[in-house]
Amino acid sequence: MATDTDQDLASNQAAGGRRPLAIVTGASSGIGFELARCCARKGYDLLIAADEPEIETAAAALRGEGVEVRSVQADLSTVEGVDRLYAAIERRHVDALLANAGRGLGHGFLDQDFAEARLVVDTNITGTIYLIQKVGRDMRSRGQGRILITGSIAGFMPGSFQAVYNGTKAFLDSFSFALRNELKDSGVTVSCLMPGPTDTEFFKRADMLDTQVGQDDSKADPAEVARIGFEAMMHGEGDVVAGWKNKMQAALANVTPSSVLAEQHRKMAAPGSGDGR
Numbered sequence: 001m002a003t004d005t006d007q008d009l010a011s012n013q014a015a016g017g018r019r020p021l022a023i024v025t026g027a028s029s030g031i032g033f034e035l036a037r038c039c040a041r042k043g044y045d046l047l048i049a050a051d052e053p054e055i056e057t058a059a060a061a062l063r064g065e066g067v068e069v070r071s072v073q074a075d076l077s078t079v080e081g082v083d084r085l086y087a088a089i090e091r092r093h094v095d096a097l098l099a100n101a102g103r104g105l106g107h108g109f110l111d112q113d114f115a116e117a118r119l120v121v122d123t124n125i126t127g128t129i130y131l132i133q134k135v136g137r138d139m140r141s142r143g144q145g146r147i148l149i150t151g152s153i154a155g156f157m158p159g160s161f162q163a164v165y166n167g168t169k170a171f172l173d174s175f176s177f178a179l180r181n182e183l184k185d186s187g188v189t190v191s192c193l194m195p196g197p198t199d200t201e202f203f204k205r206a207d208m209l210d211t212q213v214g215q216d217d218s219k220a221d222p223a224e225v226a227r228i229g230f231e232a233m234m235h236g237e238g239d240v241v242a243g244w245k246n247k248m249q250a251a252l253a254n255v256t257p258s259s260v261l262a263e264q265h266r267k268m269a270a271p272g273s274g275d276g277r
């Protein structure tokens with residue numbers, strides 16, 4: 001029986017004999033790097049992007065998987081950065097878009113620097129949906145493609161002391177299902193990966209190392225989270241919550257009042273809520 005990737009391969013071979021191509025954003029570290037590795041191991045060539053020069057180090061490591069890897073260093077919170085990544089596709093077809101780049105930001109909203117809060121919105125929402133619209137149009141006109149959006153279980157709960165971030169993930173979780181429905185007869189699938197706390201650079205970058213969630217030693221392994229998301233994308237599933245503990249938390253969030261969820265979030269995300277490490 002032909003697998004999903006076999007079909008991508010077959011269609012690409014008909015179009016010029018190349019491997020299928022996946023774009024992975026935020027692939028310099030964490031979940032995005034592991035998503036890129038999943039793609040490479042399935043035989044996708046890669047176009048990967050992130051904002052810092054480390055993206056080239058990631059590209060060098062991923063070349064070890066035996067596929068073609070190109071990297072773009074671009075600030076994907078900006079229209080120019082997304083345009084630069086899109087231009088780097090050149091004449092190839094994009095078979096899979098893994099829109100994963102994102103950032104968090106701890107502390108109370110009124111104490112946050114507005115430029116940093118805006119960067120969260122512009123990266124997680126504006127840049128993400130701009131890229132999805134550009135690549136999605138190409139996929140729709142070819143009648144084929146897979147889109148994986150990294151949302152979060154954070155989208156199910158008001159994120160006291162991470163309010164803007166959780167709001168962006170609520171947006172993405174919702175957007176993903178809406179776009180999936182709009183494209184249901186188009187040959188393009190849209191899937192949403194919803195991780196819980198995962199052991200990456202995320203909490204350090206969000207200045208949340210003094211919080212309970214930042215110090216939690218039982219965070220998920222990003223390789224496992226990526227594997228779950230990649231498989232959901234390959235099977236064209238609507239969403240996947242990574243891990244049983246997070247599945248339970250997501251189910252409970254549906255039946256818990258928002259005020260209670262906000263109070264629970266305060267306990268894990270308020271500055272100083274960790275044990276002082």
Ligand SMILES: NC(=O)c1ccc[n+]([C@@H]2O[C@H](COP(=O)([O-])OP(=O)(O)OC[C@H]3O[C@@H](n4cnc5c(N)ncnc54)[C@H](OP(=O)(O)O)[C@@H]3O)[C@@H](O)[C@H]2O)c1
Pocket residue numbers: 025026027028029030031032049050051052053055074075076077100101102103104123150151152153154194195196197198199200201202203205222
């Ligand atoms: N870790 C968690 O607990 C968790 C839970 C649920 C969902 N998520 C989501 O998972 C995704 C990946 O995060 P992670 O946990 O793997 O954290 P991470 O290790 O910090 O990775 C974030 C990636 O996004 C890139 N990025 C951030 N801002 C960017 C920008 N403006 N332009 C281009 N690239 C940018 C980073 O590259 P640069 O270093 O070059 O900026 C990096 O490659 C995010 O969308 C995050 O919201 C994480």
